[in-house]
Amino acid sequence: MSALSARASIDTIWSWLRQVPDPEIPVISVVDLGIVRDVRWDGQDADADVVITVTPTYSGCPATEVIAASIRDRLAEEGIGHARVETRLSPAWTTDWIGPEAKEKLRGYGIAPPACAAGEHVIDISRLTRRSAMKPAPLIACPRCGSTHTQVLSPFGSTPCKSLHRCHACHETFDYFKPH
Amino acid sequence: MSNKNDTYAYLLRLGDNALVLSQRLGEWCGKGPALEEDMALTNVALDLLGQARLWLSYAAELAGDGADEDSLAYLRDADQFRNVLLLEQPNGNYADTVVRQFFFDAWHALALQQLRVSQDPRIAEIADKALKEVNYHLRRSSDLVVRLGDGTEISRNRMQAAVDHLWPYSGEMFDADGVDLAAAAAGYGFDPSGLRTEWLAYVREVLEEGTLKLPSPEAWMQKGGKQGRHTEHLSRMLSEMQILQRSHPGATW
Numbered sequence: 029m030s031a032l033s034a035r036a037s038i039d040t041i042w043s044w045l046r047q048v049p050d051p052e053i054p055v056i057s058v059v060d061l062g063i064v065r066d067v068r069w070d071g072q073d074a075d076a077d078v079v080i081t082v083t084p085t086y087s088g089c090p091a092t093e094v095i096a097a098s099i100r101d102r103l104a105e106e107g108i109g110h111a112r113v114e115t116r117l118s119p120a121w122t123t124d125w126i127g128p129e130a131k132e133k134l135r136g137y138g139i140a141p142p143a144c145a146a147g148e149h150v151i152d153i154s155r156l157t158r159r160s161a162m163k164p165a166p167l168i169a170c171p172r173c174g175s176t177h178t179q180v181l182s183p184f185g186s187t188p189c190k191s192l193h194r195c196h197a198c199h200e201t202f203d204y205f206k207p208h
Numbered sequence: 209m210s211n212k213n214d215t216y217a218y219l220l221r222l223g224d225n226a227l228v229l230s231q232r233l234g235e236w237c238g239k240g241p242a243l244e245e246d247m248a249l250t251n252v253a254l255d256l257l258g259q260a261r262l263w264l265s266y267a268a269e270l271a272g273d274g275a276d277e278d279s280l281a282y283l284r285d286a287d288q289f290r291n292v293l294l295l296e297q298p299n300g301n302y303a304d305t306v307v308r309q310f311f312f313d314a315w316h317a318l319a320l321q322q323l324r325v326s327q328d329p330r331i332a333e334i335a336d337k338a339l340k341e342v343n344y345h346l347r348r349s350s351d352l353v354v355r356l357g358d359g360t361e362i363s364r365n366r367m368q369a370a371v372d373h374l375w376p377y378s379g380e381m382f383d384a385d386g387v388d389l390a391a392a393a394a395g396y397g398f399d400p401s402g403l404r405t406e407w408l409a410y411v412r413e414v415l416e417e418g419t420l421k422l423p424s425p426e427a428w429m430q431k432g433g434k435q436g437r438h439t440e441h442l443s444r445m446l447s448e449m450q451i452l453q454r455s456h457p458g459a460t461w
Contacts, residue, residue: 087337088258117262118333120340146340182244183348184251192244208340 034074036106041067041078048102051094052187055137058095061085062125065116077110078103083121085208086188122146123189123208134205135171139190142207143168170195171202178202214390215328216270217290218397220280221387221434222323223263224291226338227281228442229312230256231449232299241302248348252309255341262334282453286443293433294377296442303366306352307374313346314410315381318403327395350414357418368420379429382407387434 036044045067046059058064066081080099084092096113103111123142126134131141143166167176175197182192190203233253240246264277295312299305320342323335356363382404384392391397412422432438452459 084258084337086255086258086341087262088254088256090254117337118329120333120337122340182247183344184244184248188251188254192247206344208344 035069035076036108038067038069041080041103041108044102044106045080045099048095048098051091051098053134053137053139055133056126056130058082058099060126060130060133062123062127063095063121064099070112075110077112078108079112079114081114081116083116083119085121089188091187121208123205126205138171138202140168140171140193140202140204142205144207146207148207166207168193168204170198170200172200173198211390211394212270214387214394215396216267217387218391219263219267219270219331221290221292223260223267223280224289225295225312225316226256226263227260228289228291228445229295229309230254230260231445232295232308233305235299236305245302249305252345252348255338255345259334259338259341262337266330266334278453282450286438286446287436289433289438289442289446290436291433291442292377292380293430293439294374294380296433296439296445297374297377298441300370300373301366303356303363303370304374306349306356307367307370309345310349310353310414311374311378311411312381313342313349314407314414315403316342317346318407319398319400322398322403326397331396353414353420354418357415357420364419367418371415371420372423375423376427376430379427380431380433383429383431383434385434 042059042064045064046057048058050056050058050061053061063082063085064080065083066079068079068081070077070079080103082092082095082099092115099113100111124146126142134141148166168178169176170178170193173195175195177196178193179196180191181194181201184190185192185203189205189208191206192201193204194201230253233249233256236246236249237253238246240249260281261277264280268275268277268280294308297304297308317339320335320339324332324339326332326335353367357367358364359367382400384399384401388397388400392399408422408425415422433442
């Protein structure tokens, strides 16, 4: 019983994880990004492991391993030496899990947040016809001046999750967090 | 009932397709025709590498002989690879790289749509994740086919030459053998011959929009990669990809 009362609550652990920044976009946390899927104690004993379940953003994103290490380090600071970070693929990560507050943080940091729900702007090859299968691209507002008079420069940007755009109103280039 | 050896053989194909194309795209790193293309090629390579790791890790678990994703990638010889011949073809000029990508992306998207409803939950979840990435790859390669096909006279000629040159390597993706049919029968995979009509229709539409001609679907097709009979290009590619682990076995950093 004493072990149970002494160990951190699940809510407390979530609050610590909210302080673990994404290594590439430090303005949002790994929780904001939606990649922490579950937090639990594995067992009742005093020396039980904390198990943090995370899901990768993109299959090959190199930040995934850094994130696991950052989570373990943050928990170690709170005296939790037994932390396991497990990976879960399903359901696959989506930018729909990035909440409105986190989207505003992205915008404030200079990254345009996803402008539509995931899957809205992809080719549906099963419908065969390319033009009709492509919904029109959503308007992407410049995170600096708010103009939607913007243009894609590159479908891929500085990380797998972003593309590169230019604003014709203020002439700045900016990153866009792709709906995924 | 699924047989472990058949599933292993099936997973190797999925993993090797992703791995070999990833390595080819990685060869462009720092040499892309424009900075934006350089970033795109390496980002697509990264997605494919991540997918290869997921497939090969699962294959290694099934093999259960101490193999892991790294030993499968770095310690097999060319005749043990099971990727389709299309993907090991050299990068050539940019048109060759774009057309190779386009042919594969269109197949890959269709294939993953089948696999995401696989009765093997591990295959289904990997496919579901990969499909989101591959949809984006397909959108990009389709757009490039149109832009370069319906571009200048030089770009159009190069694109048509690439389409004609790579066409005989496209048929293998739809060629079903015992491994495919076992996968389809057991419900963890699909019969690839069933994807051909849809693939052809999509490829025809995009090529036409790019003012390019679809070669004859009845043309004679190369095959053998899925059974380990490769073109000479794969050995050369692997000699570069594997040299570190071959020269310094077990090296880590």
